[in-house]
Amino acid sequence: MTPSAAIEAWRSLLSGTSDRPSWRGDTARRRALLPVADELDLLGVSALVDELAGRGRYIAALAVLRMANATIDSSAPLKKLLSELLAITPREADPSDDPVPSEFLGSHRPAIAWSVLERDRLEIVPNDGDFGRNSWVISTGLDRGPSRLDWAFLWGSDTEVAGKLRPAGRRKVTRRKLELTAAIALLGPAGPRQGxxxxxxxxxxxxxRGAGLVVVDRFDRLYGLQLVGKKLRLSLGIPGRTEPISTIGEICWTEGDETTRSTQMGVRFLDPPAELQEGVAELIDGRRDVQYLWSLVESHVGRRS
Amino acid sequence: MIGMPEGTWAIAGGKGGVGKSVVTLSAAYWLGRLKHQVALLDGDLGGANLHTMLGVRIPPRTLDDFVLKRVPTLDDLLLDTSLEGVRLIAGGSDTPALANPNYAQKTRLLRAMAAIETDLLLVDLGAGTSLNTLDLFLAAPNRVVVLTPQPTSIQNAYGFIKAAFFRLVAKELRGTPLKNLLDPGQFREAGAPQTAEELFQEIAIGAPDAIDAVKRAVDDLEIHLIVNMIRSPKEEKVGPVVSEVCRKFLGVRTRILGAIPYDPKIERWALAMEQGALIRQAGDGGALRCAYDIAYRMADRTRQADSERTKRAS
Known part of the structure; x- marks a missing residue:
């Protein structure tokens, strides 16, 4: 397979029109898709990555980078290219650094960026069904399996960022659905809309410190927008409080679901006011009972000083 | 679990200044008058002062002596008081270890409490919801929470009962996959269980082997309420209100042991050193009359429990 043919194969593989990739254990096919290192068309890789990233398919772009990285034994030229693409300065790997612009990868960008550059530490394998259709799994460890805490898994090619940073992967206590709605204002220009x-x-x-939101986007207002890193104002109505509580947050990750036309997103509060913290405490810190206690005191005893 | 005698009563309040110690002293006074042998134990491990209220400025022996192993039993610490039939084990004040006893010290203390030779042991606990206070409270077969109609007291009393409930459940979850379920960090997360029912649902799935023991422990937990400093008939309803919230959200049974009207004399007594003597002089009116009713119920319940235990044993 020629380098350009390989890139075309990648393009096809990642375009969403091909069948679901099945690489796990299929070393022969993987090798067939990886061109000879010296002949790799770096400009072709660059163009494909640019194209994918330009369509907001960052994970797919990363997958291409990973595959390209894996083909080159002496990876200095590619690393230079990757550095340019990721807009980072090559240096000693330090996962605590945060060199990638927030528009690119969201809050987990350092881990993912360094994973791309550290080829021995990164594997991309297709999901066999444990994580849902069309999902890609990126492992940062040698062992594979959802029980590994150091797994980073990326949901589908529409997912902007994911991995062990997704809170659901770390929870020990099952969360129940909250019956709350919030009014959201996405701040600053987003796509064609300026306000x-x-x-x-x-x-x-x-x-x-943050919230998980689901937005049903019936009018496709969020479709195609680069949401990660955007600021939003969230006004939350908390039961028992007459006024909603407002705060500014930053979108850390998003995940789309085309079937329901909904977008799930994780938001980190930037400077939550004390009243929000109190309100949240009232809501989640077992305060339903205290609200009931006060309602009984007010109705039976008749005062609450 | 160390089996405590049926006559052991732990009196807590969650909040300072609700009259725990005065209620304890008043009940002890009447229990003594009813010809019971009463031992008072100052269970405020970090801030003992029951002896001061009985007019003892510097007690010759305190819990410190037991913790430091100067005496082998708590009986060796019993001090006679000016109240008929009432003896006192004064709390320590100069041993930091007593304020925060370790597991071994706490177990030794509980065993020694169980061995005190007396008809009734009244343990006056400190304010707050420290684990040691909760453990002493839960170790006693009879548990009393004193509260006043003040909103802060209502909230703290309920908070104390809730903390005791969680402490009880957490003990049953030791060694299970859900041993950390009630850790503060976990429990404050959104969606964390807020009611006994929700908690039991999670335990039934996460630690099914423990669910029966947890439910049994909660079923066995009964708490008595004393509403103190009532200024109007409406305020007496504070007791049933707290009972209802405990039942609905925690599944904890509560009984109203009594209600005590606000008595300005008590505040004046609190400023005096010789409170025991003042209680004696107070006669049978007002707040003290209500304390008599409470003491009578305490004695009656102890008698019933003793009788049931004897029947079970035979």
Missing amino acids: ATRFTAQVTDLTA
């Missing part, structure tokens, strides 16, 4: 984009979201998770 704030407003929508209502269902709050699925809530702590004093």
